Amino acid sequence: MDIKLKLVQMTHSILKKAGRGGSFPGQLGLKMDENFISKFNMPPIVILVTGTNGKTSTANLIAECLRSYGLNVINNRRGDNLNIGIATLLAANSDSNYNVKANAAVIEIDELTVYRQFKNLRPTHLVVTNFFRDQLDRAGEMETIIRKIQEVTEDFEGNLVLNGDDPNVLRLADTAKKAKIRTFSVCENAISQKTTDEASEGKFCPRCGKPLDYDYYQYSHIGRFLCKEDHFGEIDPYIFIQKLDLNEGWFMCENNIFHPILSSIYYIYNCASVLAVLKSLDLDLALADSVFKEFIIHEGRNEVFQLSAPCVLNLIKNPTGANEVMKYVVNREGDKNICIILNDNDQDGHDVSWIWDAHFERLNLQDIKEIVCCGLRAYDMALRLKYEGLNNLVVIEDIQEAIKYLDEKHLDSYILSTYTALHKTRGILLKEAHE
Amino acid sequence: MNIKVLWMYHDLMDLYGDKGNIEVLKYRCNKRGIDCVVDTCGIGEEKDITQYDLFFLGGGADKEQNMIFGDLIKRKDSIKQAMDEHTAFLLICGGYQLFGKYYKDQDGNIIEGLGFFDYYTEASDRNHRCIGNIAIEATIDQDTFSVVGFENHGGQTKNVLSPFGKVLSGHGNMYQSEFEGFLNDTVLATYMHGPLLPKNPKVADKIIQRALRKRYGDITLEPLDDSLENKAHEIMYKRIVK
Numbered sequence: 087m088d089i090k091l092k093l094v095q096m097t098h099s100i101l102k103k104a105g106r107g108g109s110f111p112g113q114l115g116l117k118m119d120e121n122f123i124s125k126f127n128m129p130p131i132v133i134l135v136t137g138t139n140g141k142t143s144t145a146n147l148i149a150e151c152l153r154s155y156g157l158n159v160i161n162n163r164r165g166d167n168l169n170i171g172i173a174t175l176l177a178a179n180s181d182s183n184y185n186v187k188a189n190a191a192v193i194e195i196d197e198l199t200v201y202r203q204f205k206n207l208r209p210t211h212l213v214v215t216n217f218f219r220d221q222l223d224r225a226g227e228m229e230t231i232i233r234k235i236q237e238v239t240e241d242f243e244g245n246l247v248l249n250g251d252d253p254n255v256l257r258l259a260d261t262a263k264k265a266k267i268r269t270f271s272v273c274e275n276a277i278s279q280k281t282t283d284e285a286s287e288g289k290f291c292p293r294c295g296k297p298l299d300y301d302y303y304q305y306s307h308i309g310r311f312l313c314k315e316d317h318f319g320e321i322d323p324y325i326f327i328q329k330l331d332l333n334e335g336w337f338m339c340e341n342n343i344f345h346p347i348l349s350s351i352y353y354i355y356n357c358a359s360v361l362a363v364l365k366s367l368d369l370d371l372a373l374a375d376s377v378f379k380e381f382i383i384h385e386g387r388n389e390v391f392q393l394s395a396p397c398v399l400n401l402i403k404n405p406t407g408a409n410e411v412m413k414y415v416v417n418r419e420g421d422k423n424i425c426i427i428l429n430d431n432d433q434d435g436h437d438v439s440w441i442w443d444a445h446f447e448r449l450n451l452q453d454i455k456e457i458v459c460c461g462l463r464a465y466d467m468a469l470r471l472k473y474e475g476l477n478n479l480v481v482i483e484d485i486q487e488a489i490k491y492l493d494e495k496h497l498d499s500y501i502l503s504t505y506t507a508l509h510k511t512r513g514i515l516l517k518e519a520h521e
Numbered sequence: 522m523n524i525k526v527l528w529m530y531h532d533l534m535d536l537y538g539d540k541g542n543i544e545v546l547k548y549r550c551n552k553r554g555i556d557c558v559v560d561t562c563g564i565g566e567e568k569d570i571t572q573y574d575l576f577f578l579g580g581g582a583d584k585e586q587n588m589i590f591g592d593l594i595k596r597k598d599s600i601k602q603a604m605d606e607h608t609a610f611l612l613i614c615g616g617y618q619l620f621g622k623y624y625k626d627q628d629g630n631i632i633e634g635l636g637f638f639d640y641y642t643e644a645s646d647r648n649h650r651c652i653g654n655i656a657i658e659a660t661i662d663q664d665t666f667s668v669v670g671f672e673n674h675g676g677q678t679k680n681v682l683s684p685f686g687k688v689l690s691g692h693g694n695m696y697q698s699e700f701e702g703f704l705n706d707t708v709l710a711t712y713m714h715g716p717l718l719p720k721n722p723k724v725a726d727k728i729i730q731r732a733l734r735k736r737y738g739d740i741t742l743e744p745l746d747d748s749l750e751n752k753a754h755e756i757m758y759k760r761i762v763k
Contacts, residue, residue: 227536227582227583228582229582229583229584289532290588295588436652436653436654436671437537437671437673437714438671439537439538439539439541439671439714439715439716440537440538441538442538442539442540442541442544442716443535443538443540463753465749465752465753465756466719466720466753468749468753469719469720469749469750469753470541470719472548472749473541473544473545473548473719474544475548479749481749481752
């Protein structure tokens with residue numbers, strides 16, 4: 087028995103009984119022993135999920151699928167994806183001798199934490215969803231993140247599950263020579279476009295620097311690309327979504343039909359990566375449909391609250407994610423109000439300049455009546471919209487006040503919240519929601 | 522009345538929302554009935570730089586910066602001519618560095634700059650990257666005011682003879698240094714992102730006046746309603762300047 091581990095586990099169960107989650111137990115463990123995470127005897131299947139967007143949804147889908155096959159799975163389902171969150175997850179699910187009691191661990195992991203913990207976690211799978219501009223001040227340039235992940239996967243012999251339609255992700259296949267490369271890709275469909283105006287990181291071939299040719303774009307720089315010079319991007323996908331109808335809400339892969347609960351292109355990519363993991367484990371793909379059909383991370387992902395009129399809460403944290411949420415919002419019919427909560431705490435990133443890379447001009451529409459700018463950087467948000475020519479702006483820094491304002495308008499509303507405001511906003515909405 | 526803006530390498534040097542500066546210039550010109558014509562110039566594209574009133578170059582990641590550099594050097598003579606003919610320059614971060622003598626990277630390799638000014642930049646070690654909110658006190662064309670922004674640079678720029686401003690909070694040209702940026706009669710070069718202009722309408726108007734000066738001489742701009750701008754500025758200023 088290990089005293090330090092016992093202490094961490096006791097702290098966890100006390101906090102749990104008091105109805106409090108959080109990563110404090112893991113923080114304690116790492117404080118007492120910086121090699122805490124490496125001490126655990128990991129289960130036979132360890133799946134790490136990283137990338138800029140879609141980590142939480144993807145990791146939860148994988149975990150749910152594995153559970154539906156009867157495996158005992160642990161996962162950090164709320165997206166506590168830093169060292170301390172992962173340490174908490176492992177400690178809470180192991181015996182007093184560091185043996186993790188599960189058949190499989192599915193761990194969402196922050197892009198920078200991958201570099202630090204990859205070897206300690208001894209993964210069998212690394213799933214990489216996509217790489218977009220994110221919190222640049224915390225993470226440094228995206229280039230640095232990619233290079234660091236290349237470094238730790240150089241001698242990785244497990245399954246490297248890669249988004250084959252993201253040039254920034256596919257680069258990892260070039261350097262991970264020993265890994266089993268499992269790419270996933272999605273066919274051209276009704277929303278695919280020949281050109282794009284969205285913040286684009288993958289313009290050039292990582293091998294030769296020449297511009298990449300795109301056959302089609304799905305969103306941002308995700309799409310079917312090829313370097314004519316050296317054939318970077320020429321893939322034989324391990325999982326290929328062969329047909330897709332987002333309007334009717336189904337897609338087809340290896341002749342099975344799936345019905346995802348969210349009919350958006352980024353969600354289809356999440357599903358594709360899940361199928362790649364299942365296939366690598368020799369599991370029957372068809373069974374995943376029951377999970378795709380029903381399972382959804384509710385918290386702040388299109389979560390609906392009944393105020394005087396419906397209020398839909400969404401998380402935004404970088405240009406690509408914000409663009410996708412805005413596409414959804416502007417396609418909803420009828421008059422509506424919008425509230426954008428912009429914070430700049432540590433986990434949001436101190437640099438809010440990313441709002442200038444997102445297409446907020448899309449909110450310049452007749453049926454959007456008012457836009458409430460809220461949060462620690464409410465005025466920065468207001469300026470972003472002002473300089474797009476919008477003049478239906480209201481600045482209310484306090485979240486509670488902003489929600490009250492929306493409620494009083496008796497109009498459908500959409501709240502777009504940055505990460506550190508999400509929890510508080512949910513709390514208020516849950517309290518204010520009418521029966 | 523109009524100003525012609527040349528936005529250099531807009532598709533490559535557009536880190537940290539620097540394109541927001543262009544939005545602000547357009548808006549503030551249009552509100553005053555000044556036509557703001559923005560033209561872009563990519564690698565290998567033929568553009569007569571001397572024909573423009575304002576030259577704008579933003580920041581880029583290392584990779585992008587290396588890509589544009591060869592092209593920029595080829596344009597050295599016409600940039601010099603534009604500068605002599607009083608084109609205004611707004612240079613952010615990477616753009617700032619490239620106008621100096623040289624940039625020395627972490628391995629000691631020296632990349633020659635355009636060499637218009639005496640300053641030079643050396644890569645910092647990991648612990649001395651300058652990241653965070655910043656406030657300075659600047660004097661542009663005889664007017665003194667505070668400027669707020671966000672800096673994120675590894676490069677340490679030394680030997681700046683006429684800085685843009687005095688650091689009130691943050692790092693500036695070097696880790697924990699006293700001064701930020703470079704300024705002369707036509708060139709404003711700075712590490713400040715944010716982007717720079719939305720929260721600093723006074724700087725934006727100075728840039729517009731400088732651009733106008735080339736063809737119209739000194740023009741007084743009519744004031745605009747800057748209450749949102751001033752509030753955003755004030756909130757950040759109060760937060761970081763003790």
